[in-house]
Amino acid sequence: MAGERDIQVLLRDMRPQLRPGTFVFCTIPLDERIPAEVNPLLTFREQEGTTLVISREDAERAALRYAFVSRLITLAVHSALDAVGFLAAITARLAEAGISVNAVSAFHHDHLFVPIDRADEAMAVLRDLSKVQRS
Template identity: 45%
Template sequence: MTERVSDGPEMVRRMAPRLVPGHFAFRTLNDAADLAEALPQAQGMFREREGISVILPADPGAPLAMRQITLDVPSALDGVGLTAAVAGALARSGIACNMVAAHHHDHVFVPEADADAAMDVLRALADGSEGKS
């Protein structure tokens, strides 16, 4: 098993952002039949009071289409600072993001049109040059 990184600055340095192929959309499903049909395609899901939020494949250009950026660092679930650093850097660049923490990696969903700019921001954050001109 890979050793997990829990130190915030170390997680940021080692995060190696990777743009995942495909486009995704967040949807809420309340019907068991809809959920059963969607489950094999689901990129992720979470139970909320309003229903089951599911991240599903979407067509490019679809309303609210997102791109997924995986942070390829074995981040520890009790690590502190990676989410704040990533979300903060993207916010400073005017890029919306939805963070999803999974068991092995953290994932960032950004609007389709902002994916390339988000990759540039995250690479700069990792190499310590974010915000420097």
């Protein structure tokens, strides 16, 4: 099934879902294995090291230093990987509200990591943005 490309449809049907748990960003050296007690939600290899997005509990259990304590919002609409402007519209609206976001696009959906203390506000912003598209 192909993902949606129409920005109006994407915004209207995004259906933001606040996922359970608290997530953090960690980094480990490229030549280091991911600790066995860690179950990463996301890994990304950069020149400087491997980024892990994991639960805060996993990071603390593995004694990993972490940054950006966040909540995860999944946009339930199936967005095409080549859709133009969807994340730009969302991140711009969150920026207007002063909410930082780390966005990740996966095969089926887009995912937003937002500061833990702003998650409810981010959800309200996203719902309002979606509602405007329905009117």
